[in-house]
Amino acid sequence: MRDDAPNSWESRADASSFYGFTDLPSVHQRGTVVLTHGKGPYIYDVHGRAYLDANSGLWNMVAGFDHPGLIEAAKAQYERFPGYHAFFGRMSDQTVMLSEKLVEVSPFARGRVFYTNSGSEANDTMVKMLWFLGAAEGHPERRKIITRVNSYHGVTAVSASMTGKPYNSLFGLPLPGFIHVGCPHYWRFGQAGETEAEFTQRLARELEATIIKEGPDTIAGFFAEPVMGAGGVIPPSEGYFQAVQPVLKRYGIPLIADEVICGFGRTGNTWGCQTYDFMPDGIISSKNITAGFFPMGAVILGPELADRLQAASEAVEEFPHGFTASGHPVGCAIALKAIDVVMNEGLAENVRALTPKFEAGLAYLAENPNIGEWRGKGLMGALEAVKDKATKTPFPGDLSVSERIANSCTDHGLICRPLGQSIVLCPPFIMTEAQMDEMFEKLGAALKKVFAEVA
Numbered sequence: 485m486r487d488d489a490p491n492s493w494e495s496r497a498d499a500s501s502f503y504g505f506t507d508l509p510s511v512h513q514r515g516t517v518v519l520t521h522g523k524g525p526y527i528y529d530v531h532g533r534a535y536l537d538a539n540s541g542l543w544n545m546v547a548g549f550d551h552p553g554l555i556e557a558a559k560a561q562y563e564r565f566p567g568y569h570a571f572f573g574r575m576s577d578q579t580v581m582l583s584e585k586l587v588e589v590s591p592f593a594r595g596r597v598f599y600t601n602s603g604s605e606a607n608d609t610m611v612k613m614l615w616f617l618g619a620a621e622g623h624p625e626r627r628k629i630i631t632r633v634n635s636y637h638g639v640t641a642v643s644a645s646m647t648g649k650p651y652n653s654l655f656g657l658p659l660p661g662f663i664h665v666g667c668p669h670y671w672r673f674g675q676a677g678e679t680e681a682e683f684t685q686r687l688a689r690e691l692e693a694t695i696i697k698e699g700p701d702t703i704a705g706f707f708a709e710p711v712m713g714a715g716g717v718i719p720p721s722e723g724y725f726q727a728v729q730p731v732l733k734r735y736g737i738p739l740i741a742d743e744v745i746c747g748f749g750r751t752g753n754t755w756g757c758q759t760y761d762f763m764p765d766g767i768i769s770s771k772n773i774t775a776g777f778f779p780m781g782a783v784i785l786g787p788e789l790a791d792r793l794q795a796a797s798e799a800v801e802e803f804p805h806g807f808t809a810s811g812h813p814v815g816c817a818i819a820l821k822a823i824d825v826v827m828n829e830g831l832a833e834n835v836r837a838l839t840p841k842f843e844a845g846l847a848y849l850a851e852n853p854n855i856g857e858w859r860g861k862g863l864m865g866a867l868e869a870v871k872d873k874a875t876k877t878p879f880p881g882d883l884s885v886s887e888r889i890a891n892s893c894t895d896h897g898l899i900c901r902p903l904g905q906s907i908v909l910c911p912p913f914i915m916t917e918a919q920m921d922e923m924f925e926k927l928g929a930a931l932k933k934v935f936a937e938v939a
Contacts, residue, residue, distance in 0.1 A: 486513070486514055486515025487515065492515075493515075493516070493518040493530045494515030494516055494518070497515070497516040497518055498511070498515075498516070501516070503516075507884070507887050507902075509884075510887060510891055514891065514894075517529050517535075517894065518530045521549070521550075522537070522545075522548070522549025522550060523548075523549060523550050524548045524549065524550065524914060525537055525540075525548050525549075525911065525912045525914060525915055525919060526549075527549060527899070533897065534897060535894065535897050535898060535899050536897060536898050536899065536919060536922055536923055536926070537549075537899040537912070538898055538899055538900045538909045538910070538911045538923050538927075539899055539900060539901045539908070539909070539910055539911075540776070540910050540911060540912045541776050542771070542776075543713065543745045543750070543771050543772075543864075543910050544770075544771035544772055544774075544775065544776035545775065545776040545912055546748075546749065546750075546772050546775050546776070546826065546831065546912050546913040546914070547775040547776075547822065547825050547826070547831065547912065547913065547914060548912055548914045551775065551777075551825065553821055553825060553829075554775060554777045554818060554821055554822060554825065555777075557817050557818050557820070557821035558777060558778070558814060558817070558818050560817070561578065561813055561814045561817035561818070562814055565578075565813045566813070566814060567809075567812060567813065567814065568811075568812070568813055569806075569808055569809070569810060569811070569812075570599060570806065570810045570811030571806055571810075575811050576811065576813035576816065577813075578813045578814075578816035578817045578820065579599070579811035579813065579816045581816070581820060582597070582811075582816040582819050582820050583596070583597040585820060585823055586769070586782060586784055587784070589754055589823065589827070590755070590767060590784050590786075591755060591757060591758060591763060591764075591767075592784070592786045592787060593787060594787050594790070595784055595785045595786050595787060595789075595790050596784075596785045596790040596793075596794070597782050597783065597784050597785070598613075598782065598783040598785070598806075598810075599780065599781070599782050599783075599807075599810040599811040599812075599816075600770075600780075600781035600782065600783070600807055600810060601779050601780065601781060601807055601809055601810070602638070602770055602779060602780075602781045603637075603638055603643075603742075603744035603768060603769075603770030603771065603781050604637070604638025604639050604640045604643040604644075604781075605638075605640060605643075605781050605807065606744070606768045606769065606770055606781035606782060606783050607637045607638050607640075607642070607643040607646060607707065607742060607744075607768050608638065608640045608642040608643050609783050609805060610705070610707075610740055610766060610768060610783050611629055611642050611643075611646070611704070611705070612642075612805055613783070613785075613789070613793055613803075613805075614626070614629075614704040614705045614738065615627060615704060616793070616796060616797075616803065616805075617704075617789075617792055617793060617796055618704055620795075620796035620799060620800070621792070621796065623701065625699075625701060625702050626701065626702060626703065626704045627661050627702065627704055628661045628662070628663055628698055628702050628703050628704060629645075629646060629661065629662050629663070629703075629704055629705055629706075629707065630663045630664075630665060630691070630694065630695075630703060630705070630706045630707070630737075631646045631647070631648055631662070631663075631664055631665075631706070631707050631708070632648055632664060632665055632666065632667050632668065632708060632712070633648040633664045633665070633666060633667040634648050634649065634667040634669070634712060634715035634716070634718065635647060635648045635649075635664070635667075635707075635708070635709060635712055635715055635742075636648075636649065636709070636712070636713060636714035636715055637707060637709075637742055637768075641655075641657065641659065642659070644657050644658070645657050645658035645659040645662040646658075646662060646707055648664040648667070648715075649715075663694060663698060665687070665690055665691050665694050666686075666687045666690050666691075667712070667715070667718065668684070668687055668712075668718065668720045668721045668724045669712075669715075669718045669721075670683050670684075670721040670722075671856075671857045671859070671868075671876070672876070674721075680721050680722045681722055681723060683721050684721045684722055684723050684724050684727050685727060687721070687724065687727070687728070688727035688728050688731055691706075691728055691731050691732075692731045692734075695731070695735050695737070700735040700736070700737070703735065703737050704737075704738075705737060705738045705739075705740055706728075706732050706737050706738070706739050706740065707740045707742055707768075708725075708728075708739070708740070708741065708742065709741075709742045709743075709744075709745065709746065709756070710725075710741060710743065710746045710751065710755075710756025710757055710759060710760050711745070711746055711750075711751060711756055711861050711864060713744075713745035713746070713864070713910075714745075714903065715903070716866050716868070716903045716904055716906040716908065717859060717860055717861075717864050717865055717866035717903075717906070717908050717910075718859065718866075719859060719860070719861045720760060724760075725757075725760050725761070725762035726761070726762065729762055738765040738766065738789065739762070739764045739765055740764060740765060740766045740767070740768060741755070741756065741757045741762075741764035741766070741767050741768070742768045743755055743756055743757070743767050743768060743769050744768055744769065744770040744771050744781070745771060745864070745910075746759070746864075747767070747769045747770075747771070747772055747773070748769070748772035748773060748822075748823065748826050749772065749826050749827075749831065749832045749835050749862075749913060750772065750835070750862050750863060750864055750910065751861045751862035751864070752835055752836050752839055752861070752862035752863075754827070754832070755767065756861075759861065759862070763786075764786065765786050765788060765789050766783060766784065766785050766786055766789050767783075767784040767786075768781070768782075768783060768784075769781065769782045769783075769784060770782070772822070772826065773819050773822065773823070774815060774818045774819045774822050775818075775822040775825065775826070777818045777822065778812070778814060778815040778818045778819070779809075779815070780812070780815045780816075780818075780819060826913065831913035831914060832913070834913055834914065834915075835862055835863050835913050836862075838863060838915060838917070838920060839862055839863065841917060841920055842860070842863055842865060842909075842911075842920065843860065843865070845920065845923075845924040846858040846860060846865045846867060846909075848924070849867055849924065849927065849928055849931060850867060852931060852935065853873055853939075854869055854870060854871070854873070854931075854935045854939050855867050855868065855869060855870070855873075855931070856868045856869070856870035856873050856876050860909075863910060863911055863913065863915075864908075864909070864910045865908070865909050865910075866903070866906040866907065866908045866909070867906060867907045867931075868905055868906045869885050869886060869889070869905045869906065869907070869935075870905070871939070878905045879905065879938060883938050885905065885934065885938055886902030886903065886904065886905055886906060886907055887902045888934045888937070888938070889902065889907050889927075889930050889931060889934045890902040890907065890930075892929075892930035892933050892934055893907075893926060893927060893930045895930075896926040896929055896930055897926060898922075898923060898926040898927060898930070900927060907927070909923070909927075911923065
């Protein structure tokens with residue numbers, strides 16, 4: 485619980501900090517958890533309390549909080565060349581090597597990479613690239629962007645417009661021309677008597693009807709997360725991408741895979757698009773690209789988009805877009821090491837090895853009468869709380885059930901994330917079987933406590 489002394493860490497945080505994506509009633513009651521350091525998958529607060537972080541920071545600290553190789557890569561690059569940009573025909577050698585590596589590990593035979601500082605900026609950049617292409621190729625009306633209800637693509641004005649969350653209405657978003665089609669969550673949105681395959685086909689028909697209604701020549705692109713992350717870990721319904729991609733191809737609409745969360749191993753493969761067996765036209769990457777040790781995002785362009793953008797840029801002598809820290813040499817050095825760590829130090833294999841145990845733990849907790857569904861892929865999963873399991877009726881919003889569960893987990897020394905009526909887990913790739921047992925034991929205790937209070 486919080487310490488209200490004027491010089492306490494909690495009071496100092498309240499006095500000087502403006503919180504984002506934070507349940508303010510919880511902060512007022514409990515105070516901010518102020519952290520000092522991390523070891524492996526654990527984080528430690530100013531009072532010396534340890535927490536198993538089952539959210540990998542914010543999906544991204546997949547190698548833990550003190551990986552010596554990543555720390556050394558950062559130190560060495562800071563000593564060698566601590567900062568630069570990627571403008572005016574100049575970039576660091578680390579930037580060149582990372583671009584080569586990203587194309588090499590991508591599903592593309594060849595391509596090009598453009599750097600940003602976050603996933604939000606990368607999605608924003610990809611939209612500008614598509615708008616730039618439309619204008620350059622004589623189709624300035626190609627401006628509209630299609631995403632899905634409950635998707636999350638970022639918080640800049642453009643990427644927030646792509647995000648299909650109701651809270652964006654508080655900012656007067658989405659901007660005109662951003663369209664949200666159906667969420668591929670069969671458990672929640674499937675109709676009575678509708679099979680999962682029929683649900684998928686209905687979504688594909690809805691997408692095509694939307695394209696025709698809006699005008700195919702006005703659509704610039706379709707963005708989709710392989711697994712919807714901040715929507716509550718929602719894997720696509722059966723055959724979803726195989727149903728929607730032919731629709732997009734029929735109308736010449738690029739498919740952009742937002743791999744900010746799924747990319748670099750989270751679903752059990754390097755890319756979520758590989759897990760779900762589809763080939764996008766471009767990939768948005770962030771988070772795991774540096775294992776959380778540096779803020780970075782990247783747009784990875786497949787061959788066709790790379791060629792078209794190169795031609796369009798050469799026609800006007802440049803692509804007039806970028807960021808001061810685009811392709812930062814330290815970030816690139818860390819990313820090169822992070823990719824090596826995930827792919828060659830056993831982390832990717834550990835994700836695949838632990839997935840059955842992870843799924844079994846979720847399934848066991850889902851036997852609770854107040855858990856309506858467990859879902860997930862690889863090392864990302866969610867438990868959906870319900871008041872009535874048979875009817876899938878959620879708890880009243882004013883009970884803040886998922887927030888209460890997350891707070892109870894914190895009291896038990898576990899960090900997990902509330903998302904809507906769900907509790908989300910995305911443990912780091914270094915987690916052991918014993919730590920996974922600890923995670924489920926503490927989450928189970930929190931569920932028991934909260935459901936006894938509200939059910």
